[in-house]
Amino acid sequence: MITSGFTFYGSTASLIGADGQLETLWSALRINDNLHALYWNDTSLGQSSIILRNIAPSNPSD
Numbered sequence: 001m002i003t004s005g006f007t008f009y010g011s012t013a014s015l016i017g018a019d020g021q022l023e024t025l026w027s028a029l030r031i032n033d034n035l036h037a038l039y040w041n042d043t044s045l046g047q048s049s050i051i052l053r054n055i056a057p058s059n060p061s062d
Contacts, residue, residue, distance in 0.1 A: 002040055013052040015040070026052045 005016050014022040027047035028036040039047050 008054060011053045011055045013054070024051060026050050 002015065007014055007016055007022075009022055012024060013026065014024050017023050023041075025041040026049070027039045027041075027043050028050045029039065029045055029047040030036050037047075038052070043049070
């Protein structure tokens with residue numbers, strides 16, 4: 001389990017790998033309409049690859 005080494009490159013969440021390269025291996029699994037489980041470098045349960053960012057959406061929902 002990786003619990004450290006995560007950082008933001010601009011607004012994108014990344015991991016600084018052992019070689020110093022940035023990695024973005026996020027995936028998410030839909031649990032229900034309003035909940036997704038977040039994973040790192042794992043698609044064994046059918047997760048979809050995602051990009052994790054810290055910016056507001058351009059068109060917020062009502």
